Amino acid sequence: MKLIALCAAVLTALSPVSAEDFSVGPQYDSTHVYVAPADFDRFIASFVATFGGTTSKQGVFQVTPTPSQTLSQVVLSPVGIISVFGFKTPVPYPFGLERTGYLVTDLDAAVAAAKASGATTLVEPFPDPIGRDALIAWPGGVGLQLYWHTTKPSYAPLATVPENRIYLTRAAADAFIAAWLRFSHGQVVSDEAAAPGALIGRTGVSIRQVRINSGFGKMVVLASDGALPWPYGRDLTGYEVADLAATIGKAKAAGATLLVEPHRVESRLAAIVQFPGGYIAEIHQIVPQG
Template sequence: MSSFIASWLATFGGSHTAQTVVDVTPTPSETKSELVFSPVGTLSVFDFQTPVPYPFGAERTGFLMKDFDRGVQAARDSGAQLVVAPFPDPIGRDAVVEFPGGITTQLYWHTTPPSYARLTTIPENRIYVSPDTADAFLKSYTRFTGGEVLVDDKNADAAEIGIPGKKYRKIEIQSRFGSALIQVTDGHLPYPFGREMTGYAVDDLAVTLDKAKAAGAAVLWGPVSVTGRDSAVVKFPGGYVAEIHSAKITGRHQPQH
C-alpha cells in the first residue's frame, strides 16, 4: 500500500490522508484505508487485512451521491440491479449496483459532505462490454448518469486496444460523473487491455512515464499514437493497472469523485 501511494504521488503529484484501519463492508472485515488526492483523480486505497467479502474489489469506480436513497433508486430505475443493499460505513452509507454487462459501481454518501480540490484533468472510466449487452448498458448508464454520447464509432481503430488492423465500436460519454470510454469488443483482447479500469490525462505523456518508471511502475504497453491519441498502459506497485494519455481536450464537466 505504501509503495503504491508513493509511486502514484511521485508520478502525478498530490497528497494523501493518514492511514486508518476500518470495516468498509456490510459483513465483518478489516482494511487499511487512505484517500489519495492528485491532479488527475481521487483514489480510495484499501489494503485488506482479512479476505475481501464478495463482490468487493470488482467495482470499477465509485460515484458520490448528494441524495443517497434517490441515487440508489435512480440506478435501479435505469435498469441496474442492486447487488449489495445499502449499508453504513464509518463515514456514511454505501451500496453496489451492477449495470447491464456486469459492470459494477459503488454508490456512496458521506455524513459530512466532502470538499475536494478541483481536478486538473478528468479521469476516464474505461469499460469493456460485449456486443450482446452494449446497447442495454448504454441505455442504462446514460439514463442514470444523465450522460451525453459524444462519439459512437462502430469502426474505430482497434490499435487503440492493442489489436492493429482491426476495428471495434468505441463510445465516448460525458456526464457530471466524469468521462467514460465504452469499448465494445469480441473479448479477444491482448494483455493488459480489460485490466485497466481508468484512463488518466496528463500534459506530457513521456515525462509522466519517466516519472512512473522511476517510481517503480512498469509500462505494459506503449507508448503509441493512434488516431491522435498518445497513450500507454502502466502497472503500479501493488498491481493497479491504469491507462495514461496526453490531455488533448479536457472534459466539460467536473466529476463528483
C-alpha cells in the same frame, strides 16, 4: 406511424428515469484499488510520485457491512482520486468487483434510480465509518459503488478529468450505454462504429468506441468481440497528462512497469503502466491531429 412510434420508444428508453441528477462532480469520484497490505505504502508512494497530489490519513477500518478489516487511504491527485484498500482479512463478497465509487446527493434515491435504469443491486445501502454506501452492477457486469458522506466533502476541481474505461462485447454495449445514460443524465460525445482496433491492442480489426460525459465525469466504452490481449481490460481508469513521456519517466522511477509502449491512436498518445501492488492504468496525452 410505425416509424414515429419506434422513435418515441427509443427516446423513452434513453430518457432519464428521474428528473434529479444525483452526481456531485468528477473530483469526488474515485477508482477503487485493492492491493496487498505489504504493497500498500509502496503503491501509494509510486502513484503520488507519478501524478502528484496529497493523501488522507491512513487507518484501519471496517468498510463492509459484514466483519472485515482493511487499511484504507484516499489519494487526491490532480488527475483523479483513488481509494486504496489493503485488506488484512479476507475480502467479503462482492467487494473488489466494483471499479469506481461515485458520490451522490441522495443514496437511497440514487439507488432507486439506478435500479429503474436497469442496474442490479449487489449490496443494499449500508453504513460505513463516514457515511453510507451501496454496490450495484450495470448491464454487461459493470460493477460500481454509490456513496454518500455524512459530512459534505469539499475538493478542488481536477486539473484533468479521468475516464472510466469500460470494456464490453458489442452485444452488451447497447444495454449498458442506454442504462447509464438514463441514470447519469449523460451525453454521448462521440460514437465511432468502426474505431481502430489499436485502441484494444489489435491491429487489422475495428471496434466500437463510445465517449460519454456526465456529472460523474468521463467514460469510454470499448465494444469488441471480447478478445482482449493483455493488459487491455485490466486498466480501469485513463489519466490525461500534459507530457506523457515525462509522466512515464516518473512512473518508472517510482517502481512502475511499462506494459504498453507509448503509441498514437487518433488524437491521443497513450501507454499502459502497472504500479507496485498490481494496479494497471492507461495514461494519455492529447495531441493535435493532422
